[in-house]
Amino acid sequence: MNDFKKESDDLRSKTLLAMQRVSESGYYLLGPELELFERNWAEKCNVGDAIGVANGMDAIEIALRSLDIGPGDEVITTSMTAFATVLAIYRSGAIPVLADIVPETGLICIDSVRRCLSKNTKAILLVHLYGYVTKMNDWCSLSISEGIHLIEDCAQAHLSTYRGKSAGSFGAAGAYSFYPTKNLGAFGDAGALITNDNNIAKFSRRLRNYGQSERYHHPILGLNSRLDEIQAAILNVRLTYLESFTWRRREIAKLYNKHFENELLFPLEEPADPKSHSYHLYVINTNYRDLLASFLDRNGIQTFMHYPLPISAQRPCQNIVNDPAGLPNATHHAETCLSLPCHPTMSDAEVFKVIEVINKFRV
Numbered sequence: 227m228n229d230f231k232k233e234s235d236d237l238r239s240k241t242l243l244a245m246q247r248v249s250e251s252g253y254y255l256l257g258p259e260l261e262l263f264e265r266n267w268a269e270k271c272n273v274g275d276a277i278g279v280a281n282g283m284d285a286i287e288i289a290l291r292s293l294d295i296g297p298g299d300e301v302i303t304t305s306m307t308a309f310a311t312v313l314a315i316y317r318s319g320a321i322p323v324l325a326d327i328v329p330e331t332g333l334i335c336i337d338s339v340r341r342c343l344s345k346n347t348k349a350i351l352l353v354h355l356y357g358y359v360t361k362m363n364d365w366c367s368l369s370i371s372e373g374i375h376l377i378e379d380c381a382q383a384h385l386s387t388y389r390g391k392s393a394g395s396f397g398a399a400g401a402y403s404f405y406p407t408k409n410l411g412a413f414g415d416a417g418a419l420i421t422n423d424n425n426i427a428k429f430s431r432r433l434r435n436y437g438q439s440e441r442y443h444h445p446i447l448g449l450n451s452r453l454d455e456i457q458a459a460i461l462n463v464r465l466t467y468l469e470s471f472t473w474r475r476r477e478i479a480k481l482y483n484k485h486f487e488n489e490l491l492f493p494l495e496e497p498a499d500p501k502s503h504s505y506h507l508y509v510i511n512t513n514y515r516d517l518l519a520s521f522l523d524r525n526g527i528q529t530f531m532h533y534p535l536p537i538s539a540q541r542p543c544q545n546i547v548n549d550p551a552g553l554p555n556a557t558h559h560a561e562t563c564l565s566l567p568c569h570p571t572m573s574d575a576e577v578f579k580v581i582e583v584i585n586k587f588r589v
């Protein structure tokens with residue numbers, strides 16, 4: 227699924243040089259590499275500010291807390307996402323409310339979100355699952371008409387754009403993860419939030435550093451959530467490869483969509499605009515998931531599932547508030563989804579091997 231060892235010598239040597247530069251600088255936290263990365267990432271996303279934090283989950287929590295969302299407030303999100311999305315809501319003190327998904331995309335369903343609204347709803351946390359950013363006009367209209375914040379979980383959507391605008395730039399703030407396997411990944415944990423709102427930027431810079439405004443002064447109770455200089459330096463190097471890596475992912479997805487011929491499986495919706503999908507994950511649905519996964523495994527092809535359990539099935543979430551109409555689509559997706567290899571280091575031969583094996587699958 228992720229073959230980092232196949233990355234180029236060029237990338238490896240530039241990364242090692244960057245690490246050495248940090249080691250010799252004597253500056254390990256909140257220094258020039260982070261400042262440079264924040265500028266680079268804000269520019270890439272075409273927003274006013276990027277604030278580096280320790281990981282993607284913290285980026286969500288800090289975004290929520292910067293908007294003064296906390297105990298008693300409800301935040302609506304999808305039942306089909308990484309657990310970190312929902313854990314970040316809990317960590318802010320707010321209450322997560324789970325909406326169902328659209329079967330064709332796996333993304334949160336707007337009608338379901340409408341059913342989840344209450345007088346306590348403060349925000350919608352939209353997850354651009356697998357990297358797909360779509361229907362942003364509808365989400366922006368809903369957030370305006372209901373007077374609630376829109377926050378974007380962009381942990382899987384680096385460089386995805388909708389009508390030219392970057393993931394994370396539609397609502398109050400966008401949260402990115404640079405976990406090693408994400409489309410832009412560090413050599414460990416890292417994350418960032420992006421925003422066009424100066425107050426959110428200022429508040430989140432304080433929150434990530436114990437709530438400190440200036441040395442010795444802590445007007446708010448913050449976190450310890452800084453992005454290390456060494457990780458920022460690595461990200462500054464890897465960022466220069468991100469465009470080409472992302473196009474390679476899109477190319478692989480296009481080949482899959484074009485050449486898969488097997489009635490036993492259904493790829494998710496292919497976007498009309500390739501730029502609206504970063505293909506962090508290429509996901510199909512099949513009623514024969516376990517059989518297909520073991521068939522692929524026997525043919526040397528690794529797969530994962532994103533995600534085999536909806537959030538509502540996780541133990542701490544048993545009593546969570548859900549869409550009153552239930553979560554049938556998320557539950558079905560959890561039982562039928564399979565993620566196929568879609569990594570920029572894959573060769574054409576490897577991509578066509580996957581296609582050949584998929585097309586041979588029978589039950």
Ligand SMILES: *Cc1c(COP(=O)(O)O)cnc(C)c1O
Nearest residue numbers: 281282283308310311381403405
């Ligand atoms: C990876 C991920 C996160 C969490 O990011 P971390 O950096 O691992 O904390 C949050 N949401 C989604 C959708 C993710 O894929």
